[in-house]
Amino acid sequence: MNRTTINIAEYSFEYDESRGIITNSYGKNVSADVEKISNCEFSVLVDGKSFHIFFSTTQNSPNATVNNFIFEIQKETFRDKLNKKLHKESVNNNSITLRAPMPGLVTKILLLEGTAVNAGDGVLIIEAMKMENEIKSLHSGTIKKIFVQEKQTVEKNDQLFTIE
C-alpha cells in the first residue's frame, strides 16, 4: 500500500503516491500551486494566499518553517497506523527515558543512580553556548540508569537517564 498519512499540528492528510492525490481528513482534495525554489525552499499559493515554506532535516524529524514558526511533520504509512492502534495498550509506560534536548557538554551530574526524584528535580547539567542548562526530571520516581558521565559531550536526543 503506497498511501502515507501526514500530520501537521491538528491537520491530517493522506497522500496516494500512485495516483498523486493529496486528500485532507475531511476527504477533500487539496489544491495548491507549488514552486520549488531550492532544496529546502518552496513558494506555495493556496487560493491566492502566498506561503514561503522552508524545510529542515537537521532536527530529528522533518520540520517545516512558516513565518518563523516551526512545525514537525509526522509521516506514517497505513501499516504504522494499524500497528499503533493494535499495540497501543501494550506500550510500557513504567519506565521513561529522558533525552538530550540539545547538543552540549555534560558538566555536572547532580543525582546518583538509585536516587528518588520528584518531578522538577534537576538531574544533570548540560553546557551549550556558554549557558548552563539544568535537565530536570519530568516525572517522580527513581533514577534507574544514567547513560552519560561528567565531561562527556552529547548530541541532541542522546539518552540521558531513565526514571522508573
Added chain:
Amino acid sequence: MNRTTINIAEYSFEYDESRGIITNSYGKNVSADVEKISNCEFSVLVDGKSFHIFFSTTQNSPNATVNNFIFEIQKETFRDKLNKKLHKESVNNNSITLRAPMPGLVTKILLLEGTAVNAGDGVLIIEAMKMENEIKSLHSGTIKKIFVQEKQTVEKNDQLFTIE
C-alpha cells in the same frame, strides 16, 4: 603534458596538475589559504589579505568577481600556446564578424548587405530590458553578410554581421 597556463589581466600562472603546484610568471610558487564556501564562492587569504571570490559560468568564458569587478580567466594548455604561436601569422584578419553583446530582440536593421560603412556607423538595433542598443561597426569596410532579421531574438554572442 598536464600543465595549464592561466591568465588574469596582466598576470600569468602555470598550474602543474600532477604535482599540484601553482607558479607565477616570475617562477615563484604561489601561496594562499583557500576555503570553498559554495560552488561559486571562495574565501582566500593571501599573506593575511582577505579576498571573497565568486565564479560565474553564465558568460562565454569563466569569470571571477572580486569587489564587484569581473575578470576573465583565460586558460590554455602548453599545446594551445604552441599552436597559437605557430599559426599566429596565418589568421585571416580581412573579415571581421560582430556578435551580439547581449540577448535581445533585433528591432531594426539600419544598413543593407553590400553597404559601405565607417567605423562607428550603426548597423542594427537590439532591444533588451526596455532599452534600444545601437550596434555599431567597429571597423570601416563593406557589410558582407547580415546573419539576422528584424523581429528575430538573438542570444549573446550570436553572429550579427560581417564587415570585410
Added chain:
Amino acid sequence: MPKIKKILIANRGEIAVRIHRSAKEMGIQTVAIFSDIDRTSPHVLLCDEAYPLNGVLSSETYLNIDKIISIAHKAKVDAIHPGYGFLSEKEFFAKSVTDAGMIFIGPKSETIEILGSKTTARDLLSKKNIPIVPGTTNPIDSLEEATKVAAEIGFPILIKASGGGGGKGMRRVDSSAELPNAIERARNEASKAFSDDRVYIEKYIVNPKHIEIQILADSKGNVIHLGERECSIQRRHQKVVEECPSTALTPELRSKMGQTAVDIAKAAGYINAGTIEFLLDANKNFYFLEVNTRVQVEHPITEMVYGIDIIKEQIRIAEGKSLSFTQNDVKINGHAIESRIYAEEYDNNFLPSTGTITHYQPSEGLGVRNDSGIRVGSEITMYYDPMIAKLITHGRTRDEAIEKMKRALREYKINGVKTTIPFCEMVLFHPEFINGNYDINFVAKHYLVPDAKINAQESIAIVTSFVSQKNTLPKLSDDKTLTVINSKWKNQLRNE
C-alpha cells in the same frame, strides 16, 4: 473617509516590495501580481496574496489593464498602487481603476493627462509665470522661423526631434551662422531614427544640474514640498547616482524652487505625491522640465533626510486624510545618497547583463538601506528593466554619507550578472562628485571605464580558488612549497 484594507500592487521588482512594506506597517493586506518569470520573485513571496498574469511580455502582464482589474476584483482589494513605470503614468489606467470602484493611489486621471503632455503642461504653466526652458513646443516650419526663435531666446540653442528622444536628432547650435547646416543634419538624423524629420528649438542650458522637488498634496488643498534631490549623474539620460540635499541649493533657493513646485502642483489641482523636475544653470536660474505624476525611483533619499515615508503618505492621501504636518514641520536631517544597481556591463557601454543571481548579499549596517527586488536564484532577463536594487546611505553630513556609500558599495556582493556598482564607485571617488560641482554632463566629461587593475595578491586569490573549483585541489603532501590549504575545521568535519 475610506480606510484602505487591501491593496493590489500593480508592479514588480523593488518598488513592489517597497510598497508592500509600508502597507504592512499600516496594517493593510497586500496583493501581488506576477508574470511567469516572476512566480518566485520577492514581491510574490512577501505579499499576503499573489495571482498570476500568465505571460512574459510586459504587454500581456504588467501592462495588461484587463487582467489587473480582474484580479483586483477577485482579490477584493480597495485600492491599487501603480508604483513607477508600467501603467503608473497612464491616465486611462487611473480611470479604469476608479471606474471599477477602487481607489487609484496617485493623482486624478485628468491631472495625469494634462501633465503627461509636454504641450498641455507648458501651456498650463506658462500662464502661471512658471519658468520654463524658452523655446517652441510645436515643430518649426522653416529656417526663417528658426532664425527668429533663436534670436528671441538667444544662443546657444538646442535643436530637438519631435519624433522621439535619446539624443537622436539633437544638435547644439552656438551661432546663427551654424543654424542652417545644423537644422539640416538634425532633420536627417531625426528622419532616420524616427521616420519623422520634424524638429523644435529650445534654449540650450549650459552645464545644468538636474534638480527635482518632491511634493505632497492632499485632497483638502494642502500642498507641501520635501526639498530637492539632485540627479545629475546620468548615463543614457537615466539617473544612476542621486543625492539629497543638493550642494547647489542655498536655503533661499530651496525655498524658492520648493514654492515654485508647490505653485505648479496647485495650478494642476494635483493630489498625492509627485515630483517636479527642473534644470538649474550655473547662475542658479531654474527651468521647469516635467512633472512625474507617481512615486519616483529615487524617493528613498528624501525619506532618509526628511524622516517621512512617502509611500505611507501616498496611501493616507488616497484615503482622503489631510497631511499630518505643515511646511514648517519638515526639516532636513543629514544627507542621503542613492546608487542604483543595474544589471549592466559597467565596462561595456552599459549594455544589459542577463543571467541567474547565484549569490546575493547586500550591504547592511547603520545608515544603509537596500531596496531590492531580487534574491538568490532570480533570473535577470531581457524582458524587464535592468534595475535590480537601490543602495541608499544616510549620514550626519554629506562626507559621512559619501564614506558610507563607498563602504556599502564595496560590501555589496552579487554574482551572476555584471552591475553598475563599479561605475557608482568611480563616481563616489571622483573629485568632481566630491566637490559637488558636477552637472548632467558628468558621465560624458568624466566617465572612464572603472579601473579594474588587479594586484598580485588578488590574482593569486583568483587563480588558487579557480584551481580549487575544478576539484583539482593540490595535495599538501606532494610538495612543501605549495600552500593551497584547507582550514582544519573543515578537514575535521570531513574525517568524521
Added chain:
Amino acid sequence: MPKIKKILIANRGEIAVRIHRSAKEMGIQTVAIFSDIDRTSPHVLLCDEAYPLNGVLSSETYLNIDKIISIAHKAKVDAIHPGYGFLSEKEFFAKSVTDAGMIFIGPKSETIEILGSKTTARDLLSKKNIPIVPGTTNPIDSLEEATKVAAEIGFPILIKASGGGGGKGMRRVDSSAELPNAIERARNEASKAFSDDRVYIEKYIVNPKHIEIQILADSKGNVIHLGERECSIQRRHQKVVEECPSTALTPELRSKMGQTAVDIAKAAGYINAGTIEFLLDANKNFYFLEVNTRVQVEHPITEMVYGIDIIKEQIRIAEGKSLSFTQNDVKINGHAIESRIYAEEYDNNFLPSTGTITHYQPSEGLGVRNDSGIRVGSEITMYYDPMIAKLITHGRTRDEAIEKMKRALREYKINGVKTTIPFCEMVLFHPEFINGNYDINFVAKHYLVPDAKINAQESIAIVTSFVSQKNTLPKLSDDKTLTVINSKWKNQLRNE
C-alpha cells in the same frame, strides 16, 4: 594626536562586522581574527585582513591574549577594539594591549578594574551620593546580622548568593518571620550551585524597569550622555527586546538619570563609551546596578535615535580627539526598538538550537537595520554565544517603530535553526509591551509559548510542498482534481 590607521577586531559575529563597518567609513584598515569554525564567517570575509587563531574553544581563540597580541604585532595594527563579551571587560587585556604599544579602544585598565568589582564600584559611588540598591556587599555572617540589615533597609528584601548569579540561591523575603527559613534555603541552594554557601542581602525592588544610560567621555574630561535604553524584556536575565527612549522617563527624569550617569563616569575617571545600568522602581526611584565598560549589545537603538555612530565615537576618543558635540547638541529623534535574534528553541525554554543556516534573508527597507554575523552556510555551534543577529527598527513615533518591528520580524527569513523571532513577535503584540508599563518580570508574568496555531491553508502549503520535496510530484494528467502545479515558466525552461 595618534591617527589610527589599522585596527584589530578582537571579536567575532555581528559585533566584529559592526566595528569593521565604522572603521572602513573612517578610512581605517581592519584585521579580523578567527577560530577554526569561523574561517568563512562574515567578519573574515569582510575585513581587509584575517588571521587564524587555530582552535575552537574560546579559551584557545578569542580569549587567548598571547595569540591576539602576536597577530596584532604581525599585522602592524595601531589599535585593538575588543567589542563586547570575550576580553572586553578584562582589565588585564586592556593592559596587555597598551603594554604592547597599541591603543586599547575602551576605558583605561584601572577604570575597568575598579568598576568591574561590585564591591569597589559601590565603595567609590557611595562616597559620591549615587543612589545604590541598599544592602550589604559583604556576606552576612549570622541570622542576627541579617535581621538587623533587613530592618534597616525594610522589606521586601532579596537574599543573593555571593558565589554566583543566574537566579540560584536567590530568595525574596517579605517579612522577618520568613527570614530564618529563607536564609537556610538560599544557603543550601547556593552551596549546591556554587559550592559556596555565602549569601548577602539587598533591598528587593518591586517590579523595576531596567534602564541604562549611554555615556561618551573623551580624554579631555568632557562627558555627555545619550539618554536611556529600556531593557526590561529579559529571559534568563538576558535582554531580548530593548527600546529607546523608555516610556517611563520624562525629560526631567532623563536629565536627572543622565546627569547621575555623567557623575558616575566622572567619579571613575571614565574615558570612552560606557553604559550605566539602573533599576527604576514604580515610584521613579532609580538605583545604580553596574557599569558596562564597553560597547553594549543594544547600542544601535541609541544610534538610530540620536544619529550618532557610537563605534566611530569610541575610535575618535581613543585617538585622543575631543567630543565634537555637547550635551545640548544631542536630541531625541523618533523611537527605536531592537529584537535580538538568538538561535534558541522559542517553544522549549530557550534551549540553544544548533545547525547549519540553509537560508538567510533578513528584513530590509526604510528604518530597518540588521546587524548580523551569519550567512547562508554558517554553522551555529554550541561553542559560542547563540545570538546570531540584531534586528533594529526606527520610526518617527513609538507606534511606528512597533509596527515596523512587527513587519520586519515577519519578513525575516532564516532556516536551519530555531530562533527567538516568534518570542519577539509575541512581545511586540502584547498589550503590556504596547502600553509601555512592562517591567523586568514581563517574561515570568506574560510569556506563553508563542501560539503556533496553524490554519488550514498553511497546512495545505506545507503538505503539498513536502510531497514535492520528496521528488514525488504528482502528475497533472493523472487526475484532474489534483492541483499541485508547476508554473509555466519553469516548465518552459525544462522543455528547452
